[in-house]
Each structure stands twice: as structure tokens, then as C-alpha cells.
Amino acid sequence: MTARLSTDTPMSLSWFKPTPDSLWNRFRDRPRQRISGLLNLVWAVYVFGDLIFANELGPGWGLATALSFPIFLLLYAAAYIRPLRHVTWYAGAVALLSYATLKFNHTGGASYIIYACAMLGFEGQPKKCFVGMATVVGGFVAVTYLMMDWSLAVVAMMSFIALSVGTVNVVYRFNAQRDVELKLSHDEVRRLAATAERERIGRDLHDLLGHTLSLITLKLELSRRLFDRDADAARREIEEAEQVARHALAEVRSAVTGIRASGVVAELASARLLLTASMIDFVYRADVPELPPRVDNELALVLREAVTNIHRHAGATFAEATVSMDDRACTMTIVDNGRGLANGEGNGICGMRERVRTLGGTLAFESAAQKGTVVRIHVPLVPADRLPPVDTRQDESLPSERDRLAS
Known part of the structure; x- marks a missing residue:
């Protein structure tokens, strides 16, 4: 540093x-x-x-x-x-x-x-x-x-x-x-347990989709019965079934993306395992904010590449990573006290720039020979990143549809 x-x-x-x-x-x-x-x-x-x-x-x-x-x-x-x-x-x-x-x-x-x-x-x-x-x-x-x-x-x-x-x-x-x-291995075991729990929740969400599909089936059956008697009511039922299907598809995509992505928090834990094994003291704050999925996934890959560079090329004894977020932007900073970018940028750094550019953000390096490296990533947030998750529970809707179908 x-x-x-x-x-x-x-x-x-x-x-x-x-x-x-x-x-x-x-x-x-x-x-x-x-x-x-x-x-x-x-x-x-x-x-x-x-x-x-x-x-x-x-x-x-x-x-x-x-x-x-x-x-x-x-x-x-x-x-x-x-x-x-x-x-x-x-x-x-x-x-x-x-x-x-x-x-x-x-x-x-x-x-x-x-x-x-x-x-x-x-x-x-x-x-x-x-x-x-x-x-x-x-x-x-x-x-x-x-x-x-x-x-x-x-x-x-x-x-x-x-x-x-x-x-x-x-x-x-x-x-x-x-x-x-050994302590870091225990932390990794806990992280893997948390990941397994997320996968279980994902499977449960898939199972719960049966409820949504049943609702869509009921609405389509109701619209078929109403088609000859009340065309407008049948059209409304079809439109509602379409909305439910689109909403369910979006929720499945979001859940699967969240499960497959490692995320910045998991990547920080993996970085500590890698760098500590290389006799590099790695420091990061445990209270990392919850990042939007599109930002979390890409920044995790950028962090992985930066940590790999420190492990392979920096010759550092100390590294630090900080992640912060406010209403307008997300910022990640990675610092090491290694030999710096004396030989210029390689393919890994170019890949980091591409990933940050796809997010609409900027990546800046501060480095000199034998004086360490500072990597700063700044990603502006879009309105969709600030939207709270939508509650998709429809437990009360299915019985009402059954009653309407029965009548």
C-alpha cells in the first residue's frame, strides 16, 4: 500500500x-x-x-x-x-x-x-x-x-x-x-452451507410454481367456459393468466440467477482463503451491502480477477478490499502493496474493464513500479436496481378462482 x-x-x-x-x-x-x-x-x-x-x-x-x-x-x-x-x-x-x-x-x-x-x-x-x-x-x-x-x-x-x-x-x-x-476453512464450510440453503430455497420456489401453474390452468379453463356466454369476461381471464405467467417467468429467472451467482460476499471469502495461503494479509469489511443482482454478479468476477492478479503477479504482503453503495452508485476499491503495474496491463485487466463497461461504470488504476496498486470501480445504479422485490405470494387467489369456476 x-x-x-x-x-x-x-x-x-x-x-x-x-x-x-x-x-x-x-x-x-x-x-x-x-x-x-x-x-x-x-x-x-x-x-x-x-x-x-x-x-x-x-x-x-x-x-x-x-x-x-x-x-x-x-x-x-x-x-x-x-x-x-x-x-x-x-x-x-x-x-x-x-x-x-x-x-x-x-x-x-x-x-x-x-x-x-x-x-x-x-x-x-x-x-x-x-x-x-x-x-x-x-x-x-x-x-x-x-x-x-x-x-x-x-x-x-x-x-x-x-x-x-x-x-x-x-x-x-x-x-x-x-x-x-483452519478458521478460514470453517468460514468456507459455513458459506457452502449457506449456498446449499439457497439452492434448497430455489428448489422450493420451483415447487411452488405448481401453485402458479394451477392458477393459470384454472383461469384458462374459466375463460373457455365463459367464451360463449361473456366474451369480455373470458378476455379478462386470459389477460390475467398472461400477466401471472409473465410474472412467474420473471421470478424464476431472478431466483435462478441469484442461486448460480457467487456474489461479492462469497468471492471475498474465497479471496481471503487464496491470499492467506500465499502469506498475503487480506482485509475486508464483513458488512458488505446487499448489491443489485446484475451488479453483484459482475463485480464478483472483477474482484476474482483482481485477487488472482495479486496472487500471481503483485508480490504483495498486504491487500485490502472495500465495497460501498448509496442511492446513486456502487463503489469497490482493491488495494495492494506489491510491485505495481510495471509491465503494463494484460488480458485480465482488459477483461475487468469490459465487465465494468457493460455495467455502465468506470474502472481506474493508480499504480507505479514498487509502489503498489489501487483499483477503483464505480458503477452507477439504474432505477431498476433500486426497486424492492415484488411479493409474488398468491395463496388467497387460488381458492377464489376455484369458487368462480365452480359457479
């Missing part, structure tokens, strides 16, 4: 505001995880461990510690509040800080290495995380064992602790990811 800074907001203050795709915002629904991230700083007390474990402090210990510790805190905060895809750079900076500090502050430099490995477990596939941790620990071994003549046992112990902490973070993250996918 492209950050837009207000002219009234200083750059320094906006930098400390968590970005939508940050680790802090990823835990917005789990406040305990946010707190645990802060509690991990308790172990930073070992930065000052030389005060206890060393017989005497080496020259430059105070200056090295005073300079390195604030920098470490800033990098640690950045790993939580800045875009998650940048966390590797912050972990690398902490590792470099460790290498520079080890000569002056032994326990502090070793503590920074542990935090660097922990930060590398925040983002990326396991292979990428373990390669990063191995690189950081390899640098630590080269500095301490080969250049500073540390004891092999101490070097091995600190390396083991750093790799263990990073591995725990990776395992925990992927377990949490599976929990999210």
Missing part, C-alpha cells in the same frame, strides 16, 4: 506509525501477541551482562553499549511497525551491530545475534529464514572464534541458542498460519 503523508504530519512522526502490512498490524486481532513481542525485550538485559559476568570491563565498553543499544531498540521497533518484507534488512543491520560490538561488549554482541535470528523468523518461507540465520550465525562464528579466539564451547552454545530461537519463531509462525487457514 502506498503511504500518503499529509503536509501537516512530520516525516519523523509518520515513520513511527505502524504500516498496514507490518507485524504489529498483523496481530491486530491478537493483542496478546503484540504484548509478547514487547515482553521479548526483557532478554535485552543481557546486553549489560558484562557488568555481572566479566571480571573487568574492557576499554570502550560504555561507549559501545551506549551507542549500540539505542540503535538496536530502533531496529527492533522497525521490525514490528515497518513493512514486514523489510524485516530481513533490519535483522541484517542488527547482525552488523553485533559484529561491531562483540570486541567491546561480549554478552551484548551475542545478545544482538540472538535477536537477529529471532527477527529473521518473522517473514519468508522456512528455507529463506534458515539460510538467513545460518549466514548470521556463520558471521558470528567467524568474528568470535576465528578473529577473537573465543572458546569453542561458548561459540557453539551462543550459536545454538540463536538458531533455536529463530527456529521457534518460524515454527510458531507457520503453526499460527495453519490455525488461520
Whole structure:
């Protein structure tokens, strides 16, 4: 997502505001995880461990510690509040800080290495995380064992602790990811159950058409009997039968269209399943307004194509979709923080434009290389979209027609 800074907001203050795709915002629904991230700083007390474990402090210990510790805190905060895809750079900076500090502050430099490995477990596939941790620990071994003549046992112990902490973070993250996918699977099961219920209602509506057809039959039979005695009455009966048939046909078409269409709400749930499985944080409002059928069906297909593009091409870590409607128009916005439309528009985007154009709406892109993409769809509503559904219940009409036929 492209950050837009207000002219009234200083750059320094906006930098400390968590970005939508940050680790802090990823835990917005789990406040305990946010707190645990802060509690991990308790172990930073070992930065000052030389005060206890060393017989005497080496020259430059105070200056090295005073300079390195604030920098470490800033990098640690950045790993939580800045875009998650940048966390590797912050972990690398902490590792470099460790290498520079080890000569002056032994326990502090070793503590920074542990935090660097922990930060590398925040983002990326396991292979990428373990390669990063191995690189950081390899640098630590080269500095301490080969250049500073540390004891092999101490070097091995600190390396083991750093790799263990990073591995725990990776395992925990992927377990949490599976929990999210399981929850989304449950949501999908509920959605499928709702879809099955809609199909059942559709079948019931088809069954209820027997009532309408019986009414039409009675009216036609009555008109046949009245044809020789009262031609005007017979004509009225035929006209009423025609109106009932046309109305029933329209209702069947509407019901079948509503059942077959997935709709924007269902498409949003499917989009979350797809993007979350791709390690993309997808956010959307659950209270999506009830859209007119013609708009709902087409926008669902447009949303599907946009989400497919994000999944395949954007390289994003965060995406968001919003749908709103008023008396005049329906608006849908899809945002991601990926690489943007650097290579121009493809067939999928052209198809999206065609679908929106058939609705009489407009589709606009705001995109630049490495700055994300914003897709805005605006569809004006026609008078037919604002009409309430017509009540087609005719339970009282059938007996009256039977009485008239009997008389």
C-alpha cells in the first residue's frame, strides 16, 4: 500500500506509525501477541551482562553499549511497525551491530545475534529464514572464534541458542498460519452451507410454481367456459393468466440467477482463503451491502480477477478490499502493496474493464513500479436496481378462482 503523508504530519512522526502490512498490524486481532513481542525485550538485559559476568570491563565498553543499544531498540521497533518484507534488512543491520560490538561488549554482541535470528523468523518461507540465520550465525562464528579466539564451547552454545530461537519463531509462525487457514476453512464450510440453503430455497420456489401453474390452468379453463356466454369476461381471464405467467417467468429467472451467482460476499471469502495461503494479509469489511443482482454478479468476477492478479503477479504482503453503495452508485476499491503495474496491463485487466463497461461504470488504476496498486470501480445504479422485490405470494387467489369456476 502506498503511504500518503499529509503536509501537516512530520516525516519523523509518520515513520513511527505502524504500516498496514507490518507485524504489529498483523496481530491486530491478537493483542496478546503484540504484548509478547514487547515482553521479548526483557532478554535485552543481557546486553549489560558484562557488568555481572566479566571480571573487568574492557576499554570502550560504555561507549559501545551506549551507542549500540539505542540503535538496536530502533531496529527492533522497525521490525514490528515497518513493512514486514523489510524485516530481513533490519535483522541484517542488527547482525552488523553485533559484529561491531562483540570486541567491546561480549554478552551484548551475542545478545544482538540472538535477536537477529529471532527477527529473521518473522517473514519468508522456512528455507529463506534458515539460510538467513545460518549466514548470521556463520558471521558470528567467524568474528568470535576465528578473529577473537573465543572458546569453542561458548561459540557453539551462543550459536545454538540463536538458531533455536529463530527456529521457534518460524515454527510458531507457520503453526499460527495453519490455525488461520483452519478458521478460514470453517468460514468456507459455513458459506457452502449457506449456498446449499439457497439452492434448497430455489428448489422450493420451483415447487411452488405448481401453485402458479394451477392458477393459470384454472383461469384458462374459466375463460373457455365463459367464451360463449361473456366474451369480455373470458378476455379478462386470459389477460390475467398472461400477466401471472409473465410474472412467474420473471421470478424464476431472478431466483435462478441469484442461486448460480457467487456474489461479492462469497468471492471475498474465497479471496481471503487464496491470499492467506500465499502469506498475503487480506482485509475486508464483513458488512458488505446487499448489491443489485446484475451488479453483484459482475463485480464478483472483477474482484476474482483482481485477487488472482495479486496472487500471481503483485508480490504483495498486504491487500485490502472495500465495497460501498448509496442511492446513486456502487463503489469497490482493491488495494495492494506489491510491485505495481510495471509491465503494463494484460488480458485480465482488459477483461475487468469490459465487465465494468457493460455495467455502465468506470474502472481506474493508480499504480507505479514498487509502489503498489489501487483499483477503483464505480458503477452507477439504474432505477431498476433500486426497486424492492415484488411479493409474488398468491395463496388467497387460488381458492377464489376455484369458487368462480365452480359457479
